[in-house]
Amino acid sequence: MNARFLLLTALAAAAASAQTPFERIANAAKDPQNWLTYSGRLDGQRYSTLAQITPANVKDLELKWVLQTRAPAEPNSKYEATSLVRDGILYTVQPPNVVVALDAASGRIFWTYAYDPSRESRPCCGRVNRGLALLGNTLFMGTLDGNLIALDARDGHLMWSTRLGRPEEGYSVTVAPLVVKDKVIAGPAGGEFGINGYLAAYSAETGKEVWKFHTIPQPGEPGHDTWGGDSWKHGGGSIWTTGSYDPELNLIYWGVGNAGPDWNGDPRPGDNLYTSSLIALDADTGKLKWYFQFTPHDEFDFDATQVPVLADLTWHGKPRKVVMTANRNGFFYVLDRVTGEFLLGKSFAKVTWASGLDEKGRPIRTGHSTAEGSIVYPENQGATNWYNPAFSPRTGLMYVPCWMDTWSVYTSRLEPYQEGNWYSGGGATHNIPALRPGPVTRRLPETAWGAIQALDPETGDVKWQFKMTDVTDSGVLATATDIVFAGGREGYFYALDARTGAVLWKTMLGGAMSAGPTAYAVDGKEYISIPAGNAVFTFGLRDE
Template sequence: MMKQIKKRATLLLSLFFFFSANLSAQSGDGPTYEDILDGFNDPSRWLTYSGDYSGRRHSPLTQITPENADQLRSIWTFQSGTTTRGRGWETTPLLDDGVLYVTGSNNYAWAIDARTGRAFWEYRRNLPDDLTYGASAPVNRGFGMLGNQLFMVTLDAHLLSFDRRTGEVLWERELADYHVGYSATAAPLILDNKVIVGISGGEYQTRGFIDAFDPVSGERIWRFNTVPGPGEPGSESWPNDPQVLAQGGGGTWMNGSFDPDLNLIYWGVGNPNPDYYDETRPGDNLYTDSLVALDANTGELRWHYQFTPHDVNDWDSNHMPVLANIEWQDEQRRVVMVGNRNGFFYVLDRVTGEFLLGEPFTATTWAREIGEDGRPVVLNDGSLGCLPDPWGSTNFYPPTFVPGLDLFILTARETCATYVPEEPADTPGQSNFGGTVFIDSESGYGALRALDIHTGALEWEFRYPSPTFGGVMSTAAGLVFAGDHEGNFMAFDAESGENVWHYQTGSRIWGAAAITYMLDGLQYVMIPSGTTLTAFALRSP
């Protein structure tokens, strides 16, 4: 009798494990590195910030076209209940197996049913009362995902790993001391068994870095410091003062792109500290305002290109580097493209860092041109006209690259500012701008601009009434999706720039760019705005 019970129990247990295992196989174990590498080939997924490692934010989906985009309608909305007044909902949701994984302001996060907009779980981090504002605002730009793990950075400068099924925190690691002014907002970049994260705090007494962590153990694998230590290469571009180097700024608060063939990570670096006051930091101040190419295995610097040597205008270069293989002057080149806060559009060889092109895409009196050696011919004389304001000619919000048309499309800001430096007080935990900026608030405006990547020439533009902080996405159907400061989510014909659809979301689109994916045979487009995440499609499911 006892034996029989034992036998039945064993059978039941076997059945339980069989069905559990089967269930697990059905629901999937989450994306692998190979899946992320696969990029847009599976259109039912959006597995990394830009959709793939290239940073192009260009989807192959074609159900929505310039001809039918005017039939787009909202399918559902999700209300976060939390916001950042003065900024926006800056996240890019990730999608896998019909579930969206979304971070929000104030370190909230959710798993949301992509079919209905209903939440599976909500997470909120209890932030310390003495939180500093190294991130400038309590925002977050998204998760990284690997297997059943999610990764998110926090405003108190930690990296968290979650179980994506429950929102339970699996482990957390401190990136740096938030009391000094360190903070974190960027979406982690997931590579093969590595979680790459950046740091905020360039307005405080901080020293920027890029870290790689082991996704399972949470141990740090390598760190690249964006401001060299005494005697290290690049330190010659600073005064010989360890204290200045230790608080030289160089935040890394926007994530980067990755070339798996070259095994190189491309990541932008922020402003030197103090922002406007430069008496204490003569020199180019490497690697601030630069693009750095790092060996993904070791974090070693392969090359760098500095967009704004010796910056005095707070023109962080925290942009998504956009990778493409193109024909460049009758030669195949692997390039990286950046629309920079300093007002210039750049094309660099991404194998070597060689400067190929630098042309202005907004009005600027900062530099006359970028010389053949890649260095700007700096004027920096606001009295002659307009210098872009500290938020720059564009900002971190993503641009897009449309391969067939060879267009780099970005949101441009036309602004006028005058900078007056002032020696700052050096106080840990307090911002250190080092001066004042007079902004002509009457004259600014924004524009969606399409640039010919071979010349930097403006192919078309669509103007917005005010300087705008919305990101851009494109699709193979010849559509460009963009958001503006007045709250419009819009679709444009990529070739002509003609606006083919718009939807007033009711709140500014700030820092975010759209994603798109297929679900149950329907192409969705999604944008966060204010406290609302809205899913659009051509018809109801």
Template sequence: MPKISLQHRLKGATAFGCAGLALAACAALAVPAKAQTAAPAAAPVAPAYTPVSQSDLVGASTSDGWLMFNRDYAGQDYVPFDQINAGNVSTLSTAWTSGKIDIPDGFEGTPIVSGNYMFVTTPKDHVIAYNAKTGEKLWQYDYKIAPAAYKTLCCDTNNRGVAVYGSSVIFGTLDNHVVALDATTGKEQWNVSLAEPGVGYSITEAPLVVNGKVIIASGGGEYGARGFIVGLDATNGQQVWKTYTIPSPDEPGGDTWPKGMYQTGGGAAWMTGTYDADTNTLLWGVGNPGPWLAKMRPGKNLYSDSLLALDPDTGKMKWYYQYTANDTWDYDGVNTPQLADITYEGKSYKAVIEANRNGYFYAIDRTDGKLIYAKPFIHDTSILGIDKTGHAITNEELKPTLTKSIFTCPSFLGGKNWWPGSIDPETNMAYVPTLHACMTMVGVPVTYSAGLPFLGEKFEMKDDPTSPGQYGSLQAIDLSTGKKVWEQKSSYPWDAGTLATKGGLVFSGTVDGYLKAFDAKTGQVVWTSPQLTSGIISNPISYQIDGKQYVAIWTGWGGVWPIWAGKLAAPEVKIPRGGQLYVFALPSS
């Protein structure tokens, strides 16, 4: 496969944008340059493509492909395939690979598989189509990012993937465009802008298509950008609705903010949500309020750090649940809200499951937003428990001020960051990639200015005193109790998502470059790949073509840990950069 030689660089990087990066890595982001793609010797023959309908998306959980970011609307990251199982996974080997892609940033994309097509994104908004069976490269689209966009990126130049609908492949960009491409040719169908680049907004999440509408949201909470979620007409990109995550004074919840501060209140909804087709309800997470220093904005600060239930046809809110009120620790509520039917204390529920950044594992009734249970899944000092109304009790003594420094757990990267966990309906367990770290924080003066960081706090990540030297783990949690069943510990952060399969396996990648398979019931490691070209911070997927099961994963070290973890990230400095897509399968019989 030809390499992609890409040397887009960041011009005029702010200290915030490059904070914590090694000097060479920050320098590698300096000046934009044109992407170059080696021309193939002969034009590839594109396989036939079957357009994706709404009924296909509703039935994605039983398809042979991987039709959306979390595979299906429930977001369980589970496949009903058992060709690869504990009895034969030891023979898994590489079926094909993309070859190395020379971008020194984090590869966080989830491949999307529709029929024989696989659509992937790379950092800096490049889209590539492969033959999912053979690995033949079919086409590549190189989006040209406005240079101003690089000034206001929080956490790397990542793009987490595409959505498919009809004959379109749809994705968001770092400079706030949403673009639709022809699935078979990669030619642009439409291109719309949602916000001006360079003032705080950016898009890194994969869209979700529901009822002919492209649902996508902005990032930018660290820059005081007021968060929003939009629904666009999938045929032409025209905006159908727009819902702000931070309410104005005349909207419900507007009185939870000091006068005027809603305009810079953050609340970026920067991760892909899920959808309950039975009730026609979107479930979408909302990030941290701005500025970080809570003493500047007394009140609950709705709807930051919250789960929103929205009508996908109008964007109107049905209910909400706030995980952390008046957050000062950056405990975003954007982790994937996963749908599952559970039984708790003898009663059945249609639940939303989320391992939250604040360190609690939540089960919420998805019909009305009421709490079912919330249990701590890591060492947590910021949250003291759950009150009688079903909401977190925040530790007011551990909120920093301009004159008070605090030490608390978990760190601002959370007990779990954005990496999707998975749910296995047969084991009744959730598989949660977990971080173990604490932090110090102290307030600093800050004034809002468009395009500049809006934090009001300094911070440093520290060892968790209850598990020094352990920065990651993979946990299995019983959905009926919220309690841990097994745990695999690591001296590295666990910065990759998980995939559960009917074959009784859980797949996840490691920072030091291995894809591993675990026994879903016991956590025993039953297969480890050869060491791959870089660390893994992406989500594994599985799909079937012509009766053969495949497992795919991106390598490509980067993302939040090397940027923000400071001294704790020292062991990872030497990890090679650059991405490579690996696809594994059992040997042919």
């Protein structure tokens, strides 16, 4: 075989795989053997139509392979990355920025790309990464030191790198980017360092910025007047969990992080748009179509970064295009995703910062962060957080990992902004270990606990609840065979009955889960994969 022949065949293959790349992602529901984007589908449902693993045979799941990280993770280096799978290749990110391509059926490694983030990186909450995006033959990853990079999915070759913000100022990129058409959507984290946040689209080909939406409106932009004085300059509005996309409406839905400083609202009078909000943007231009702010003038670090889940429901007898989110602030919301109209809001955990929501969904405030410290439910990590939810069109239920009965003492204090320094305006103590999961739990079980809850979008009612002694940072996955896969800090990985919450199967993985499960198939065999502790565990049915 000569070199010229190799070239021609390689080019032909590359052209074939790049013919309809985004269409594959847009039609992911019809292509369940692959997991092509953070939530598996652009609607954020994390719902797999693979049907080989059923409630009847799930007890026969066995471990197929494990990927160990190369070195023990640091205490805060949780494995938060959702794996992607395309055509039998699984791509994952070991914390903080080590990309591994491996055989999705056997776990054998093809290549590793180890990005070494600058020592100037200042992540607020661990050296984490939530995963990759994929388009054609290119992978996209945010880096801890504020870059968005593109890699050749075939060999890990660096294609381009774009700076989103200086790490010295606290900018980092931990979000799994979202590919929409020919663009990569991402934004910087750094809400605890007084960044000035934004969500932006970059050319997948070159990394050049195509549009930018300021999550903190700049002077002259609508919403700027919701910030007193110069407080907007360091107002936060970070981006760190992946949004969703509706191809029909051509709208991107994305949750925005907390206002800065976190726990002292006094220096920033006003509602502080678009922090703690859901924004709906035109995918081509980045122009704001509508927004909904869950926690105006947030004083509790209630990022609204939870994955927005899109569904077409018959809602109170009428067809509705809705977006659902169980928010960190403890309320479950259903909005019309065409207009942003508030349809429903109901608490799914103990909440004392607000007594309820008014007819437009605005919270009726009853709790504040104070100089002397105030106990407020839920705690600083919220009633849920980055741990992704799932929705099953079959059961019509939204599945949410929850922290129940948690509180913090929220204390505010004046803190001047200094570049690169922590800018939180106070502190929050917790009744449970907030960030660092540990292998040992010793406390009164009633002080706080974890749960997977099944919420009814029509009423906000909890249809069932699966209780865990410890809280959970694990995402969930719903399947077309009415199984919900979920994990927790204790190290158990569960298959639950999607209609009742009954445990169908469980296994102990010996480490906390902080990422979402993925479902995929290779050569007709279905696999369920999830990172736990410092490793990725992958299960399948016993070979006949």
